[in-house]
Amino acid sequence: MEALANLKNAKRTWRFGIFPLFANFISISFLFTLPLFKLSQNYPPFLPLVLSVTTSVCAFPVISDNLLELNLITSELGQIALSASIVSEVVHWAYITISTVALSPTWMYFTTSYLAFLCFAIFLLRPAMYTIAKNTPAGGHVKRSYVVLIQIGVLAAGVLTDLLGLTFLQGPYLVGLVMPHGPPLATTIVDKTELIISHFLEPLYFCYIGLSVDVFAFQSWSRILKLQFVMFVGYVCRVLVSTLVALSYDLRPKHGVILGLMLNIKGFIEVFIFTQLRALKIIDDEMFTNLVFCVVETAAITSPLIETLYKPHKRLASINSKKDENTIIIRTIQNTQRNAELCVVSCVHKESEVRGMIAILEALNPTHANPIVAFVIHLIELRGQSTPMLRRVNLQNRKPWSINFHLNYPSTTKIARAFENIFHNSRHSDVVTVIPYLNIAPYKSMHHSVCNLAHDMSVPLIIVPFSPCDRSHHENHAASTVGILVDRHSRLGLASPAYSFQKEEEQCSEDEHDEDDDEERMMDDWMVEEFMAKKFGNGQVVYHEISVEGGTEKVFEMIKCLEGNYDLVMVGRKNKLEMLNDDVEGAFSNFFENAEMLGLFGDMLSSTEFCNGMVPVLVVHSGENKVKQQQRRVGNNQLYVKQSRVNSRGRWLS
Template structure:
């Protein structure tokens, strides 16, 4: 049989192929093991084998290196080397010289496809507005670190005259590429380290975003203007590509979004068309030498978040990350030639890589110090900007294909990148813990309802997960008794899981955002706005949206409460039986727990079982509230909130104080009892002055069984019951022991009891209060709010 002719491919010719790798030759159906043909000679068989090997190797490296805090990038590169033909031949898994020529073409094609899609999706998820607040710092730090590293590498390469690096103008491109901080690398690394929502992580992400654009444009323009004969055509091609992306594709995408009904998902044909369009743009950009920049610009044109950005992410990212990208690392391992390493040349390349990383660290540290960032965090910022990832290797592969660096240089550079990541990532994970810093900040300045003067504005942070949380939260605000002397101001924050975005963000909600938001944000905010208007603006409302991963969302909530001097956070409670997905229920439960642990103020967990009935149509607001008071700061928070409610028409409050007989108290308990008595006396005095059906009762008990019995008598008597999360009564009410019998331990023993279906069915709502700690910090009622029109990421304290 004669060899088939070359296969036409996109205007060119794929040469040196004996047959197309995507065709099935009916005359070669004897390739099976029992038909006289070795299946290892087939490219597809080798491809499947390598995919299986790299997946298995990756899992093993993750398990082995997890105690050393190694990132996924290091494990992936090592797994790619293990799955390479060189290693597999050494391990005798495959016979020597058994790999077909088509195998490497298939591996590299699939790997490049995966890297292109990940780059495109990162651009889709990128919100360029997040750098606005940190623009000056990010520009200064980014330019200082990149330029210092580029200069050092350029001088060392010229000085040492590296034999594996092409001479001339490429030395400058080599220095710039090694120094580049790739935004996609930073995004995935920070998500793995769970520092995307931290202040330092936000600054590093903004810096990397600007560095990506700066270095890419600079290198592209340098290449174009280096050859005068092609400058006009190159620039014209680039401008034509930009015109196609912004003028044609961008308008078409916006038209598709406008034509899509609100709340309806985009048609799968749209997702498929845009996915194919990304490859076409990548092809056109690669023809003019700007593949990364072209793909990034096309991704930025697509609106991040729902409906389009999130749909693309959900449908494409998993396939690209878990199926296509592993073969990218196999291609890296295929190109790594450990046998080519020469110690003399290797020392020079390693010295250059280390010097470049140290120069970037020093440049970022000095620039951060000039921006008045603390020394510790300045050094950590320099480490963050040394994060390495697959897109650095993608650039090195292209240099190898263009033969501007040799195999030895490529091998040493790749191993150096892995070594730098293996050192930098554990240091960041060890020395930068946003949670410890958040806890320290919370301890310095905590607020509670007890400490608020009765004649100042009460600020409440209302966390909303979905539209079902709105009626009960509004009823709770209505019961809080907003007056001219003591108005209520609610910061309403819609908590939305980070989908279709690369950068988490908290931002004020605007009414014009109706068409670009999802999850009912518009209807949620409209309901609170109507409530504010109906209250004659005695209850103010300022809406925000938070887009972040659940595992880091509490940082935004806690910092927001700290900066706005908020004494009370209300978080909704969803039981596991109310959630459609078990993973979401677990994530929300962890979120509530993190907010309670790190909040700088009182946290109220609200179990809404029908508070909306208090605002029935055609009648005035009416609510019966019960307070279970035993002792301690948590119970005092519930009572302090009840005191503020006294005086609200048609709100009747009953306080049940449970007193233990014959209790031996230590000094701390004696002091607590004096504070308890003072707050009880304040309620009784206010009750006498108002005298609108408010009741105070004392009940004496001997043990925990009598406590449970007395609380059981409150069945079906109230619309809302407020309790503290825990209290300290030695010996007589052992909560630590009783928590093992509760369904929801985070609500405390009494909170779980009154929230159970056996207690009040689905009729009585519950508010469980958790005090942040006993402090003497005062309430800063004079702090002014930011104007509603000001855009911000999040006001943060200095690093």
Template structure:
């Protein structure tokens, strides 16, 4: 460290100005200068990000580049610009604000972080984390120390070489989470694996930090090293033994559904400053103290989520970019003059990245992770960010790095991150994981085998309607169903997504914060008890960001091999008669529809109060089926086949024809006719099934028919989603569509203009994906039989036939089909 730092003299700071009209320059005063700097920094960053975002670059790259452009490397080369906007007297204030924001950002990272990831880590996470840490550490150390005698004098410091090797080897949780969030990979398989591995790496990083503090103190005396270590332990113990129990007490004092009191939040925010001061006082750096404090606070609601909601926008959106920009402002490309320094640092960085790449790739392949995913994980573990910049700035402040080395390391950090992120986007597509070959549909499910059904729930208001639909499907010991209940909860106040598997046989827990999930689970527990011979319920809770919530639903559908999925509509009725619109749920629904490995249905829940009880003859459930033809409508009829066996369900199937439909000889029309004929023949004696056929000429008559149907006394209306091939439905209807994901008819049925009280289930059948491993993919399965002698039939050539028997033939009376001319 330089014993004689330079002395800079400037005028005593003045804070506010009386204005330009009195002859004063506002930029001579601290506060106006700071506001101009903040505005300029923020605007520059947003402009840069606007241009590099199409290149798949993360925001951190724009933030550092913004500082470099405003700094001495570009605009700062003009003395007039520097003296006006970033004068030496204003740098201290700007640095202070940036460091303050950084301290609270690191605190928020700690609050969001889940320390239990360490306990949850399996053999795969531990091995990947350890090998990816120690292999680059060994490689970089093996290169740097033999070359030490030939290095420039400022790079021969043994401590610098050791801790530079350690820094290049550690992958920090604080660096990974923002990148994973931006890539929308937080709850992907790769994202979870990366976070678990990085937590183990972070532990080693903290050990290096403690060692660095002790080594710094030992350079003065051995006793100073002892006191430094003891004071560090004392701060950690105070946080764990005093502050954490106090935070748990605050949670117990907060009533369910109520916000945490302001005084508690303010006390915690003051504590961040106190712990930061104590950490700086012992040489541990305020950021490390803030991180430990954040880790000690319980993540998630109510305390963790409240802190994040109050601070995240201003800290992550304004003050953290300021710190990145300040690092760029200190970067001066013109200082890179020594080829030896540049070559050595580049060699270390390249070998560190290669060591990290191999250290992650090899154990990943050992655990049979596909090469493309393993390579993506290896690139992700090479990401650099805030932790590296904090360290470089700290080393620069204590003169461990000179301006040249600092500039090289900052530029290298930007380049590595700029390369890694777009490569990750190209290599890894999480939705590719959900592709299946063949169909998982209700038509193809064997009624005598266990049929898997996944229901997704955002809030408990959807539960009654979902249970009524499941009861209508009539689970029995001869035709059982497995219901996978997924309660989707928005990730707030934590960084780590979570999947919780609940045990229905266990007593309901009394843990705070899980009451809504428990009420949902209890409702399905009652459903299972009522159908213990025919239905098994498997509840899960997924806590994830809204933007990637669909990943958990798709992954569960794939893992459990379900045939049918029910997801709620994004518009929900309110108690006061209004409609709540949730664009996050709409985006999730569209992602599920586009990538689901099974058939998907969207439930428009109008909360018809009907207590469906299959054991009682006094309660009925009236369901209307609208059949226009096509894959999706045939899937609806397959669901209706199960419902027809339920003695409490009354079905009305309404088939619509075009006047010229008798001339139609298309494949779809033949399949429609065959499945309808089979359905009618099996239910000929079922007096709970009514079949109506209507001839309609144009769109206007279809709308009129739907208005008439919606006024009838139905509890549920079901229709297919896609009818592109139907001659009845013209493209004109699409122009009226408010929600294209519902299809033409589904959108009409969901419209508030109908004033209908019936809920609506819009069904989309799973589509076939080509299997590259097969020379020819079999044509789609048609409907499997229900009851009696079941047989599976496939299309054979163009003249395929549909043969199925549908339950309900034991009912004695019958109802005639009617033909209506509209």
């Protein structure tokens, strides 16, 4: 992970990392001093202190892995929990180092060894790794010899720190801190080691833990229940203090409870420490089994509670906010003010999609009366680092951290420069403002950061490229108009500058329809009438309305007959697979591969059967569907439209 960037984010939420940590530590330490909860005299006198420190710390790797499994790592509370765990880890390692120096009879040797290894990692090992990353060509692979050397070096670092009087964990930990995150080096190391660690060594280790647990070692249920109660009180105190800290940040108490549950997540690191204590004869089999049960019980309770209580698609609301947390703020193209600045979020997975996105932005016809602010987001899958990131790209920044950023993500720099160069050197230079971003997150939760940015910047339109591996479903979580651009083999962007969305529009209607669709059909008719009233008589606009009778198969046949010289086809996203009979579904089975994301007609039009796949398709989905679902649950009085927007510099305007 990138230590400097994570610490910079953690300083804003340091109270969540400090106060719950000390609340857990103090409560457990206090209970162990009471005669009722004192440990047996067979244990060393320092064992209560060791257990208090071990159970109070928030292990960053454990919390990160669990949030990733719960699909909450990119959520707002998930980001706060990660930052708080980093602060907790720093405090924990500082305490371990200071206590070891203070209690060690050879404290001078220990301090010298620790500082020497720290200087070696920062001033020798880190520059060497950056040199390897710099010499690796963009998009290329790190040499196998370097990968093997780094893997052996991690093991050697553990042995070296153990020989120097430190713990063998500190060596690999420091090596991971100084390693440059992301591609190409960190991603290559993860790809080469993840398989054997996650699918071979880790299961074997947990099997060893399971075999080491001995339930027959329990001799006194009184001691077992007392220890369980002490741990439970510590976890409850952490949740209560997290709730109070949330109030200091003007958050709702419910969010504080959820954060407390996230910080209580325990896992393999705590079990590993208990295993080491058992190997050193500090605890016996009874205590070890009881502590492992505490970890298992905590994991079994916290994860389901977090998943039940926290809905990441709802933004964090202030406790003094007048709006209810179920309130939805709608920003779509339909309710966007005319002759005003239009904000657009344009997402890109790879460099080949830049041309199509630029053509779409040009087709919006920006003018001085209708300028465009384009938030260009490069979407990258989370690999080679532990924390997701949404970061604005500053191409003019020449600080060392930014130089390393451009080195690790050269594609992001190229994409940002492509957007800026094209719009700055064209006739749209004064009316289009490009603000590039980088979003690193797992594909299944990538929509959290995109939707949050659109919410914060009051963006009414989000355009994402279609990717079969991206199942984040932006269209189901955004309260904005979402367009999915399917552009496989087209020449979008190479057409004349007069290209426009409204070059030709078709409407296919069907006489047989359900009563539930009456409201949507009325809305469609109203939109068509509004379009004709504003564009009728314009020689550059041609409108056709075609009515089809005879069922869904006739609609398919008519659409297939409308193949022509189109620059772009726009279609609404609507899933009506249940209205097809078996014969029709079998005849058009090739069109339903991605119907869940693109809708029935969107999947058909984007297939190679329509214009040989040479025509790009923009599948549009409005946040109105999300509003209708919410109306059924909370009523109409809690829904409103916000017309605020941002200017080209990203500042709020009322």
